[in-house]
Amino acid sequence: MSTLFSKIYDPIMRPLEKKRIGNIRKRLVSPQKGIILELGSGTGTNFSYYKNAEKVIAIEPDSSMRNQSLPKVKSAGVPLELVDASSGHLPFDDNSFDTAIGTLVLCTIPNPNRALQEIRRVCTSGAPILFLEHVRVDRPLLGRLQDWLTPFWKRLCDGCHLNRHTLDLIKQNGFRVERIEKHYKDILLVVEARNEN
Numbered sequence: 273m274s275t276l277f278s279k280i281y282d283p284i285m286r287p288l289e290k291k292r293i294g295n296i297r298k299r300l301v302s303p304q305k306g307i308i309l310e311l312g313s314g315t316g317t318n319f320s321y322y323k324n325a326e327k328v329i330a331i332e333p334d335s336s337m338r339n340q341s342l343p344k345v346k347s348a349g350v351p352l353e354l355v356d357a358s359s360g361h362l363p364f365d366d367n368s369f370d371t372a373i374g375t376l377v378l379c380t381i382p383n384p385n386r387a388l389q390e391i392r393r394v395c396t397s398g399a400p401i402l403f404l405e406h407v408r409v410d411r412p413l414l415g416r417l418q419d420w421l422t423p424f425w426k427r428l429c430d431g432c433h434l435n436r437h438t439l440d441l442i443k444q445n446g447f448r449v450e451r452i453e454k455h456y457k458d459i460l461l462v463v464e465a466r467n468e469n
């Protein structure tokens with residue numbers, strides 16, 4: 273992972289966060305209760321939105337991202353623990369979380385199937401599993417543009433794939449999808465699912 277990406281991430285995202293994405297995050301994150309797992313928390317953009325959680329455990333494998341997020345860990349309004357871990361091997365017992373949240377992360381995780389299976393394992397049965405993810409769209413031109421751009425984009429943005437079929441991956445890994453909200457011409461999805469352990 274590059275230190276540069278972690279440094280430029282917030283400035284690049286700021287206009288989008290202000291315009292629309294910040295509100296989407298707030299609506300997704302703020303109501304969640306209990307013990308919450310956040311995957312790939314990056315610079316900690318979601319941290320200030322937690323209002324009702326008993327505790328948040330955020331995992332982030334990139335030390336530079338973790339360091340960027342430390343001020344937001346301290347100012348979070350709920351107990352929040354930041355853990356150096358990767359989605360492939362979550363260092364938690366089975367059934368230890370009431371909810372899992374991932375935002376703009378399944379695009380980057382090298383093995384999203386493995387990550388989703390780990391989420392299933394560590395979350396209780398029926399737990400809300402919530403994602404805000406950009407995905408490959410079904411439209412021929414835009415979809416092919418996403419395919420074409422992905423090799424360059426991956427190098428620029430630390431492994432981010434523009435063309436993952438993330439909604440299919442969520443369904444294929446045994447989650448029951450209950451609600452989908454579409455933004456930016458269907459590129460950005462809010463996916464509210466349940467663990468079906």
Ligand SMILES: C[S@@+](CC[C@H](N)C(=O)[O-])C[C@H]1O[C@@H](n2cnc3c(N)ncnc32)[C@H](O)[C@@H]1O
Pocket residue numbers: 273311312313314315316317318331332333334337357358359360374375376377380381382432
């Ligand atoms: C595009 S950033 C998104 C950060 C944050 N979730 C957000 O909404 O702004 C993707 C994040 O996924 C993290 N990541 C990459 N591989 C991962 C893995 N195997 N497990 C957990 N996080 C991972 C990266 O380090 C990075 O912080």
